[in-house]
Amino acid sequence: VRHAEFLAQDDGVIHLLHVLPGSASLSLHRFAADVRRFEEHLQHEAEERLQTMVSHFTIDPSRIKQHVRFGSVRDEVNELAKELDADVVVIGSRNPSISTHLLGSNASSVIRHANLPVLVVR
DSSP: OHHHHHHTTTTOOEEEEEEEOOGGGTTOGGGHHHHHHHHHHHHHHHHHHHHHHHTTOOSOGGGEEEEEEESOHHHHHHHHHHHHTOSOEEEEOOOOOGGGTTSOHHHHHHHHHOSSOEEEEO
16 A cells, blocks of 8 residues: 555555456356356455555545456456556565465466556565
8 A cells, every 4th residue: 555655655646446247258158147146245345345455545535446356367467457447456465385485376367467567466
């Protein structure tokens, strides 16, 4: 939070993004009628979490936008950054494994496919 706020300190806008797995990866195909309702529930929970995050910032809440998307973190982060013509992506990294060394798998994937600077925060 504080790193993003520092970068946006004067007049920048912060876009918070929560990416949920797409229904194709939920293994719920035999329950197709319920998938949409389940996705709506997940989206509502994600929106509540983002709203809670907004309260941790000290900048004007009108400068903080919230987004919830379904898909892969790598694709959705990079797509939103492109749509917004973002200056930088700030992403957290945690729980690295041997295969991801110092970065988490999401952060590592975003960096590899990004066309803009990415700040990884632990």
